[in-house]
Amino acid sequence: MSPQTLFRRITDYAHRADPYPLYAELRANGVVRQEDGSYLVGTYDEVAALLHDPRLSSDRRNRTEPDQRPLPVRDDLPPSFIGLDDPEHDRLRRLTMRSFGPPHSPGTVDALHTGITAIADELAGALHGRDRIDIVDDFAYPLPVTVICRLLGVPAGDVPRVRAWTTAIIAALDFAPEQDPEPLQEAALAAQREMAGYLGSLAEGRRGGPSGDMLSALVNDDGPEGTLTGPELMSTAVLLLIAGHETTVNLIANGALTLLRHPDLLVRLREAPELVPQAVEELLRYEPPVQFLPQRTPLTDIEVAGVTVPRGAPLVLVLASANRDPLRFPDPDRFDPMREHNQHLGFGGGAHSCFGAPLARIETQIALNALLPRLEGFRLAEDPPPYRRSPVLRGPRRLPVVRG
Amino acid sequence: MRIVVDLNRCQGYAQCVFLAPEVFELHGEEALMYDPAVPDGQLERVARAVAACPVGAVLAGERAGPGGG
Ligand code: HEM
Ligand code: SF4
Numbered sequence: 390m391s392p393q394t395l396f397r398r399i400t401d402y403a404h405r406a407d408p409y410p411l412y413a414e415l416r417a418n419g420v421v422r423q424e425d426g427s428y429l430v431g432t433y434d435e436v437a438a439l440l441h442d443p444r445l446s447s448d449r450r451n452r453t454e455p456d457q458r459p460l461p462v463r464d465d466l467p468p469s470f471i472g473l474d475d476p477e478h479d480r481l482r483r484l485t486m487r488s489f490g491p492p493h494s495p496g497t498v499d500a501l502h503t504g505i506t507a508i509a510d511e512l513a514g515a516l517h518g519r520d521r522i523d524i525v526d527d528f529a530y531p532l533p534v535t536v537i538c539r540l541l542g543v544p545a546g547d548v549p550r551v552r553a554w555t556t557a558i559i560a561a562l563d564f565a566p567e568q569d570p571e572p573l574q575e576a577a578l579a580a581q582r583e584m585a586g587y588l589g590s591l592a593e594g595r596r597g598g599p600s601g602d603m604l605s606a607l608v609n610d611d612g613p614e615g616t617l618t619g620p621e622l623m624s625t626a627v628l629l630l631i632a633g634h635e636t637t638v639n640l641i642a643n644g645a646l647t648l649l650r651h652p653d654l655l656v657r658l659r660e661a662p663e664l665v666p667q668a669v670e671e672l673l674r675y676e677p678p679v680q681f682l683p684q685r686t687p688l689t690d691i692e693v694a695g696v697t698v699p700r701g702a703p704l705v706l707v708l709a710s711a712n713r714d715p716l717r718f719p720d721p722d723r724f725d726p727m728r729e730h731n732q733h734l735g736f737g738g739g740a741h742s743c744f745g746a747p748l749a750r751i752e753t754q755i756a757l758n759a760l761l762p763r764l765e766g767f768r769l770a771e772d773p774p775p776y777r778r779s780p781v782l783r784g785p786r787r788l789p790v791v792r793g
Numbered sequence: 794m795r796i797v798v799d800l801n802r803c804q805g806y807a808q809c810v811f812l813a814p815e816v817f818e819l820h821g822e823e824a825l826m827y828d829p830a831v832p833d834g835q836l837e838r839v840a841r842a843v844a845a846c847p848v849g850a851v852l853a854g855e856r857a858g859p860g861g862g
Contacts, residue, residue, distance in 0.1 A: 491807050492821065495814040499838070663837075666844035730849055738847070747811030750845055 392418040396429055396705065399681075400780045406773035408680065408780070409722065412710035420696040427703035428693070431710030433717035433734075435694050439706055440738035444688050446474050447741055451686045453701025466585055466620050469628035472684060475740060482744065484617055485625055488606030490747065498747045501540065505752055508535050509759035516763045521770070524760070524788035529641035530634075532756055536748070537633035541626065542591065542602025550587070554580040555631055562779055581627060588626035589619060603629070629745075637749050639678035639777075639784025641756045644669070646788055647676055647724055648761070649769050654726060659761040668726035669753045673712075673735030675724045680709040680783045682737065708734045709783075766792055794831045796839060797857040802850040812845055813838035829857075 390398070392414070398404060399411050415431035422428055430436055439445055449472060470481040487493040512528050522528070534548055543551065561570070561577035592608040599605035607622050617625060648655040658664055685704045690697055698704055712733050713721040736743035743749070770789035777786045796816075798809075803825055809817040810825075816835050818826045831839050831853075843851045852858075 491810040491814070491819040495810050495818070498811045499814050663840060666841045670844055732847060732849065736847075742806070742847075747808055747845065750808075751812070751841070754841070 390414075392421040393424050395421065396423040396425065396427055399429075399707075402776075402778060402780075405776040405778075405780065405783065408709070408783075409713060412707060412713055415707060415710050416714060420693045420698070422696075425703075427705055428696070428698045429705045429707055430693055431707040431714075432694065433711040433714035436706050436708065436711040436734060437738060439685070439693065439704070440734070440742075442691070442739075443475075444691050445685045445704065446688050447472055447478070447684055448474050449684055449686070451688060451701065452703060465582065466624050469624040471628055471632070471741060478740065480614065481617070481621060481625060484610075484612070484614060485607065485629070485744070487610055487612055488603050489744070493612070498751065501536065501748065502751060502755070504539065505532075505536055505755050506759070508532055509755050513759040513763050520792045522763075522767065522790050524645045524790060525638065525642050525785055526787065528760060529638050529645070529756070529788070532641065533634040533637035533752055536752055537630060540603055540633070540748075541588075541630060542595070542600060542604040543588075543630070547587075551584070551630065554584040555635065558584075558631060559635065559779060559782065562781060584630070585623040585627050588630065589623040592622055592626065632743075633745055633748070635782055636678040637752055639782060640669075640672060640749065640753050641760075642785045642788050643676035643678065644672045644753060644757055645760060645764070646769070646774065646785060647672060648757075649764065649767075649790065650772070651724060654724070655761060655764065658726065658757065659765075662758050664726060665754050665757055666750070667728070667731075669750060669757070670731050670733060670735075671724060671726045671728050672753070674718070674728070674731055674733030675712070677709050677712055677733070677735040678782060678784055679735070679737070680781055681705050681707040683781060708737065764790065768793060794836060794839070794854055795829055795857045796827065796831055796843075797829060797852045798825060798827055799850045799852060800825065802848045803846075804848050804850075806847050808845040808847060809842035809851055812842040817842065 395411060395415055399408055404411060412431055415429055420428055420430055430439060470478045489497055509532055512531055516522055516527060534551065538545060538548060538551065557576045557580035561573045588604065592604040595605040596608050599609045604626060607617055607625065610616060648658065658668055683705055685706055687698050687700055687702065687704055689700050712735065715721050736746045767790040770791045774785040774788050777784055805823045805825060807819055810819050813835055816828050816831060816839055820826055839853060843853050
């Protein structure tokens with residue numbers, strides 16, 4: 390089939406369960422302009438270099454070509470730092486990092502360990518005696534959403550609202566080509582506005598009376614670089630809340646799915662939990678929850694693998710394809726939890742490399758350690774399982790397993 | 794156990810600092826300091842840091858060179 394239709398085929402829901410042959414086709418064809426004017430890059434060296442290339446913008450306002458899959462643009466809030474370039478991006482990311490990691494708060498993630506383990510053990514314990522489990526709803530979803538809400542300081546009772554807002558926001562990314570995007574975008578905008586207002590007022594309520602969570606820190610912290618403005622705080626909090634659980638759900642579910650497909654390795658990891666950290670890295674390579682980055686744009690004409698990508702064109706970095714590049718990873722289609730030199734791109738790279746990676750790592754390690762013993766005697770009820778719509782945030786919608 | 798960080802490879806991503814904050818420390822935004830003699834209580838955290846370093850710069854045990862173990 391024509392390489393100009395690759396992007397259409399990759400985003401086509403029919404290929405969600407196994408997009409990897411399309412990525413092989415992408416790597417074989419090099420950089421090709423797609424029928425919608427976008428350019429796709431799927432080879433490791435090129436993607437890795439572009440992640441560090443200052444000529445690429447993450448700010449969609451730099452697009453000149455019409456955007457086929459526009460994200461809802463908020464009218465009343467500034468973009469969050471995932472969609473901004475340096476120096477703005479760097480300023481906001483640093484201010485946010487003050488309450489999350491080194492150098493200012495080196496112990497935050499480590500201190501979450503006990504709490505995450507308790508939540509994971511409780512969820513796993515509730516699976517006892519069941520004959521049928523949906524690993525997504527019963528385990529992979531509730532763990533990260535509880536953790537990020539606790540970290541930010543969102544009351545546990547409000548998790549259902551968070552879920553509803555997030556679903557509406559993500560749905561705008563997921564529409565099928567035959568669908569009219571307008572109503573979805575309207576709904577997403579409304580959800581974003583509500584979520585931003587909700588988080589903003591939670592933070593406001595803690596001004597002057599911090600309660601040890603990140604919203605309190607963001608509203609009260611007055612470092613050498615100042616503080617976030619009200620609208621910046623709202624955008625940042627929405628970003629943290631959504632990015633902080635949507636992807637981790639998929640990593641845990643993809644992990645369980647991959648191990649159920651490799652029962653020998655499942656047993657091995659259950660018996661040797663010290664192998665789990667490395668196995669999580671391999672999962673991030675083999676089934677990355679963020680398959681591609683759809684929002685890069687060159688600020689000037691650039692050359693990628695011999696092809697000129699014009700200024701303003703959508704340039705899509707296909708992380709999941711780079712992760713399977715045989716020039717970088719020997720036997721790339723094999724899932725090998727003991728793989729060495731595994732510099733996967735599952736968390737992106739460069740200035741925008743995942744802010745929450747250390748948290749996602751320990752959450753998934755703890756999750757698998759708690760879940761694997763419970764899966765003894767279970768098998769997949771459906772293989773492949775039903776997938777969520779999104780080609781970007783890819784993962785099972787349900788992962789039913791049954792005894793026997 | 795002993796560790797060595799290959800500071801030529803280290804990109805200052807600080808993944809190690811998040812995961813084992815008592816062993817690795819960031820001075821300012823970039824300079825990484827660490828304790829080459831890992832206390833027993835920190836072994837699990839250091840193993841997580843080794844797996845997480847995006848450039849494989851944290852070398853532990855035998856890989857930390859002679860006398861590593
Ligand atoms: C397995 C789970 C996760 C995966 C696979 C993942 C993946 C990614 C990727 C690929 C990017 C780069 C986006 C880009 O370059 O445009 C990113 C950015 C980001 N992630 Fe994650 N992420 C995960 C978990 C988390 C968690 C738990 C948090 C929050 C605590 C988080 C917060 C963020 C933020 C704020 C950014 C934007 C960083 C920036 O623009 O500087 N992520 N993530
Ligand atoms: S994780 Fe690796 S690259 Fe990052 S600071 Fe530590 S040693 Fe350096």
